[in-house]
Amino acid sequence: MNDHPLTESALRILETLIAFDTSSRYSNLDLIDFIARYLKDHGIESTLTYDETGEKANLYATIGPADIGGLCFSGHTDVVPADGQPWTVPPFALTRKADRVLGRGTADMKGFLAAVLASVPHFIKTARTTPIHLAFSYDEEVGCKGVPGLLAELEKSSAKPRACVIGEPTNMRLAVAHKGKRAYRCCVKGLAGHSALTHLGVNAADFAAELAVFLRKTAQKTRDEGPRDERFVPAYSTIHTGRLTGGIALNVIPDHAELDFEIRNLPDEDVDGIVDMVRAHVVNVLEPDMHNVSVDTSIRFEQLVSYPALNDESATEPAAVWLKKLSWSILDLETEDTLSFGTEGGLFQRIGIPTIVCGPGNIADAHRADEFVEVPQLQRCLHFIQGMATAVQTDLPASM
Template sequence: MAHAMLAPMLDILEKLIGFDTRSSESNLPLIEYVRSYLASYGVESTLIPNADGNKANLYATIGPSNRAGLCLSGHTDVVPASGQPWTVPAFQMTRSADRVIGRGTADMKGFIAAVLVMVPRFIETAHACPIHIALSYDEEVGCLGVRGLLTHLVAAPVKPLACIIGEPTSMQVAVAHKGKRAYRCCVQGLAGHSSLTNLGVNAVDFAAELTSYLRRTSNELRERGARNAAFVPPYSTIHTGRLSGGIALNVIPDHAELEFEIRNLPDDDPDAVVDTVRIFADQTLVPEMRQVHAGSSIKWEQLVDYPALSDDPASAWLKELACAAANSPTTRTVSFGTEGGLFQEIGVPTVVCGPGSIVQAHKADEYVTLAQLSQCLDFMESLAARNGEGKLIP
């Protein structure tokens, strides 16, 4: 049965989808809408802007501001829709029989809409334990924006006692995910005529050797590395996603680039993998290149770095709370990354639970079902009710 607040929630979701908050664009129109919405209920918001002032995190507290409470967190940015075969306008919510379609419906404006529509209910019940609302920017490009918010929380008189991040988990409680490192390697060689390969340094060749080494290292992790059956796949992985170089067949390429990522299990150290790859590049490939041209090099640029979310035994009470509110007795892990590991790093126990499926995220005609949105509202109602009874946080 649809939740009584589903219709007003959809009205809010429609407004949120209408804001083009691709990571390349400003999220300020959405943030200002949320701040105004919260202010209409007497809830003040703090904005934590980026260096350019064109994006901002939002942090608000419902209830006593001098106490640590439960944080409901989500990111406001979405991935691009251009080049995908959408059958409806991507930044306009389309209502269908059993779902709503639009960029961000699942990832993750549906959750944000559920939080916002429940604000009056949270105000009624958050007398002893506050509800914190945290909205970030630039999650989709490496969990960048939330770091400023977390710096603000670390310096604040109180920070949340726990956090629920509403990424799409089909309203199942996720307690762990892998971490991610991503790098761009720029290989600089020496150009020349392809008939005189002995006089040049083929940057594509050396980039390909580095790619092959990454593949061998990935195979080592799969065959002899740590394993955790809770994850799919149950080992840390390395993936090369882009390899480019060269301008013409008869020209020795003097520049090539490759981009790769490491997705590590919570108990695996990504630094160990990176160090191994750097040693191979610096001690094997670069010396060989410089035998021909002293100016040859392999330069590294880090693109993404966020930690894994660990299943922390100390947060057992949070898992029990989230599972009870979600009416789901079991927990799970997820393959995608979230801001959860960063919250965990500052001492805030975190789980992930939100409406929709990650299978639908980032695709054309992204959608979330009405049933999932209703379940999310039931989840929020359960949290509010427990808070009113003084049973939200032990």
């Protein structure tokens, strides 16, 4: 339990963070205020960027020189809800059991945030020549919706971070790439009528089901004929229908149906091409059939989620090479991993910040009852964070 001198400090901070129910449907401002006050107590100012309601905020802070780029530690503050899950402990109170601590967000990803915050005194002593940046976002769990506002400000800054570590749960393994995600809701507008006169109506549920079948066949084609990358599980881009609803009664032709689907694409997959193929099927096949009965029918697409894949840049970008080699050294690793789940990493990379993913906990333990992180993982994370913060003072490449 005491393998690292800051273990108890990290656990106390984690206990406080867990007590804030920052499920994505709620505000995260109480947690952000706690972090801002904690940093203020250490003489560090924070910058907040809010959503359109003013009820959620990202936090960004710099420790050390403010006029140059440095190393950024990034994580999200929201968690998934605990409703309806068979928890044996209170989800929003930290529970210690042997070498584990349980609570919503311990693995995903308040454990990492706690380790970063516990390391602030170390950063203050260390960051003399190169700054350490902290970037904490909202609404990652519902599609990385918060961090773009923060990154829009960073992109304009002359002191934009030169490298980033995102602390999603990887068992403290180094991850250099992950899949991207697009998600859409297809709203099908049909024509209602009596079920005895089906020829006079347009059954929205039928056409939503036809679209679901097309998506399944497209998924099979992508699996069998599309690009493959054996580093990922599965080794191809996936297409998945997650929700299909429609109809109000058996004897009524449904005039409305909804279908939600997602694409999780390999970094090198043309995800726009897949989306265009689905839209073309709607425009060229399904809607003309609907219009044979009524032109006042349609299938409308609403984008729900969009974030890019994270590409492995370690063969080309000096800072990415540095991140990879230094992580190997500190963590005593010889290989790196890829992730099938998504993070905010591709968004950082999109504005020119080389990024890796490495954090305490196992993604298999996230989003479920009795979520936990092992204390040795938190200690390993503390060693990693502080090793990176020290090394960045002399080793980080000056250019990309």
